[in-house]
Amino acid sequence: MPDGSEKLTGKARYSAGVLEYKKMGYWEPDYEPKDTDIISLFRITPQEGVDPVEAAAAVAGESSTATWTVVWTDRLTACEKYRAKAYRVDPVPNSPGQYFAYIAYDLDLFEPGSIANLTASIIGNVFGFKPLKALRLEDMRLPVAYIKTFQGPATGIVVERERLNCFGRPLLGATVKPKLGLSGRNYGRVVYEALKGGLDFTKDDENINSQPFMHWRDRFLYCMEAVNRASAASGEVKGTYLNVTAGTMEEMYKRAEFAKDLGSVIIMIDLVIGYTAIQSMANWARDNDMILHLHRAGHSTYTRQRNHGVSFRVIAKWMRLAGVDHIHAGTVVGKLEGDPATTKGFYDIMREEYNPQSLETGIFFDQHWASINKLMPVASGGIHAGQMHQLIQYLGEDVVLQFGGGTIGHPGGIQAGAEANRVALEAMIFARNAGDDYVQNGPEILARAAKNCTPLKQALDTWKGVSFNYESTDAPDFVVTPTTS
Amino acid sequence: MKLRQGAFSFLPDLDDSQIHTQVQYCIDQGWAVSVEYTDDPHPRNTYWEMWGHPMFDNPDAAAVVFELNECRKQFGDYYIRIIAFDSTHGWESIKLSFIVNRPKEEPGFHVTREEIKGRSMRYSINSYATKNPEGKRY
Numbered sequence: 001m002p003d004g005s006e007k008l009t010g011k012a013r014y015s016a017g018v019l020e021y022k023k024m025g026y027w028e029p030d031y032e033p034k035d036t037d038i039i040s041l042f043r044i045t046p047q048e049g050v051d052p053v054e055a056a057a058a059v060a061g062e063s064s065t066a067t068w069t070v071v072w073t074d075r076l077t078a079c080e081k082y083r084a085k086a087y088r089v090d091p092v093p094n095s096p097g098q099y100f101a102y103i104a105y106d107l108d109l110f111e112p113g114s115i116a117n118l119t120a121s122i123i124g125n126v127f128g129f130k131p132l133k134a135l136r137l138e139d140m141r142l143p144v145a146y147i148k149t150f151q152g153p154a155t156g157i158v159v160e161r162e163r164l165n166c167f168g169r170p171l172l173g174a175t176v177k178p179k180l181g182l183s184g185r186n187y188g189r190v191v192y193e194a195l196k197g198g199l200d201f202t203k204d205d206e207n208i209n210s211q212p213f214m215h216w217r218d219r220f221l222y223c224m225e226a227v228n229r230a231s232a233a234s235g236e237v238k239g240t241y242l243n244v245t246a247g248t249m250e251e252m253y254k255r256a257e258f259a260k261d262l263g264s265v266i267i268m269i270d271l272v273i274g275y276t277a278i279q280s281m282a283n284w285a286r287d288n289d290m291i292l293h294l295h296r297a298g299h300s301t302y303t304r305q306r307n308h309g310v311s312f313r314v315i316a317k318w319m320r321l322a323g324v325d326h327i328h329a330g331t332v333v334g335k336l337e338g339d340p341a342t343t344k345g346f347y348d349i350m351r352e353e354y355n356p357q358s359l360e361t362g363i364f365f366d367q368h369w370a371s372i373n374k375l376m377p378v379a380s381g382g383i384h385a386g387q388m389h390q391l392i393q394y395l396g397e398d399v400v401l402q403f404g405g406g407t408i409g410h411p412g413g414i415q416a417g418a419e420a421n422r423v424a425l426e427a428m429i430f431a432r433n434a435g436d437d438y439v440q441n442g443p444e445i446l447a448r449a450a451k452n453c454t455p456l457k458q459a460l461d462t463w464k465g466v467s468f469n470y471e472s473t474d475a476p477d478f479v480v481t482p483t484t485s
Numbered sequence: 486m487k488l489r490q491g492a493f494s495f496l497p498d499l500d501d502s503q504i505h506t507q508v509q510y511c512i513d514q515g516w517a518v519s520v521e522y523t524d525d526p527h528p529r530n531t532y533w534e535m536w537g538h539p540m541f542d543n544p545d546a547a548a549v550v551f552e553l554n555e556c557r558k559q560f561g562d563y564y565i566r567i568i569a570f571d572s573t574h575g576w577e578s579i580k581l582s583f584i585v586n587r588p589k590e591e592p593g594f595h596v597t598r599e600e601i602k603g604r605s606m607r608y609s610i611n612s613y614a615t616k617n618p619e620g621k622r623y
Contacts, residue, residue: 163580165490167578167581198489221604231594232593232595233486235528235593236490237528237529262605263608371575407594419495422495423496426493426496427496429492430507435506451494452496
């Protein structure tokens with residue numbers, strides 16, 4: 001994109017008054033990002049009449065050193081280094097008025113090991129900046145030097161599997177329903193039935209904390225009775241995500257300690273507790289041999305719209321750094337938002353050691369993960385046994401498949417629902433490994449497995465034809481031929 | 486009580502030709518396949534006895550099925566599992582594990598509860614079979 005800027009230096013640059021950001025050094029079209037730079041890709045929608053290059057330079061400025069007017073105190077610093085540099089602006093394919101702006105930040109701008117510090121710059125004041133109609137953080141390239149300042153997932157996929165003694169198939173879970181109102185005793189009943197029936201995990205919902213109908217200690221006590229009984233009944237390691245989300249860190253630590261004392265293998269937090277609280281709980285989890293599940297409550301307020309907010313792929317990167325072990329990341333086929341290509345991008349960010357640039361899945365940068373642990377994606381929301389072949393096709397093997405309604409809503413009861421899901425899963429993995437075209441033949445594989453399993457037959461009959469086919473609001477914008485800048 | 490560990494314990498017991506398909510899948514992925522047996526099926530008994538080393542560089546599932554049947558001759562009333570190791574960087578652990586032999590009777594496990602500090606509980610899970618010494622359990 002033509003820039004039309006002449007960067008000013010010396011006296012012309014530092015005379016009192018207001019200058020265009022691109023003339024202040026925040027637009028450097030020739031800049032070659034260093035390996036140690038953090039790079040942000042923003043989708044910018046400038047107000048009418050605002051030059052896109054000036055808008056990109058303004059975003060670079062407002063997310064690093066600039067203020068609205070020239071300040072002489074810049075000259076007391078190595079200001080060239082601390083200025084973020086917009087270096088490339090491309091029109092977004094098929095989206096008039098929107099541009100992709102690439103901005104590089106020097107590593108010294110950021111405190112090591114702090115998502116709070118990173119986000120205070122990158123998604124701080126700049127998102128309210130008036131010359132922009134909308135702004136979205138689409139992706140970030142995180143340098144290895146920065147990644148190495150974070151703990152990463154407390155447990156990671158491999159060690160989670162080793163602890164659970166579960167290899168070669170997705171894990172199975174269910175969220176206890178109804179979300180609200182069950183007493184501790186009744187709640188534990190659902191946990192026991194679902195785990196005994198064949199699930200690996202059950203889960204508290206995001207808004208189950210400590211309410212009048214069930215205080216947290218009651219829930220923890222009854223749930224752990226259920227977990228241990230189910231473990232004895234099956235000979236497997238089982239878990240239930242005990243949600244320790246609370247109003248203060250002190251209270252969360254207290255609940256986490258109690259979960260540990262009762263022998264739980266896993267606890268849970270909500271995204272709404274904030275980045276710093278998440279990092280603290282991840283450190284606690286690493287210190288206490290605990291798997292840490294994160295429910296992404298609240299993310300859709302800023303991830304869902306294509307023109308404004310923060311893409312979930314960025315949230316996924318931050319959460320891998322912050323150190324959680326599980327995160328909800330979409331189902332493709334279920335009831336919640338999830339374009340297949342975009343969702344694949346999220347899963348790759350969580351599970352791979354290296355992400356090559358892949359515009360069709362929304363990954364804009366090559367990303368090395370520096371051997372940081374892998375993060376287990378969780379698929380939850382409107383999925384059932386009849387979709388097993390599609391779930392494995394889209395989501396792979398290292399994923400927790402959570403069938404809440406698809407377990408508890410089974411006509412034969414909760415144990416039957418759990419058994420149906422487990423049998424469907426094992427039959428599909430077996431068929432895939434045996435070389436069957438399981439995607440094409442999925443329905444027949446399920447029907448065959450159902451001959452030995454009445455609960456699976458009932459599940460297939462009950463949810464036959466249930467699907468959620470709506471157009472996605474968050475699909476990647478790219479064209480196969482690269483755009484010229 | 487049927488021990489539900491491993492990837493296929495909710496399916497009907499696998500015959501040797503079915504076991505062969507799964508082992509060949511593992512070999513084709515580049516994983517080393519091993520046979521292990523135990524008479525202590527506690528869910529946290531990590532180290533089952535090894536029937537020899539993992540079969541590195543073995544291209545043919547038939548060799549694994551042969552070893553499995555040799556193991557069965559000696560430990561036919563034990564639990565036997567097939568286990569596949571992936572040495573790829575970033576994994577370096579087990580990729581698939583499934584049970585291929587069971588005792589005729591599976592008595593299962595009981596939960597013991599120790600009440601501590603008010604309503605808190607300390608749980609442990611014990612196999613009924615392991616009250617007898619090793620080798621005399623099934």
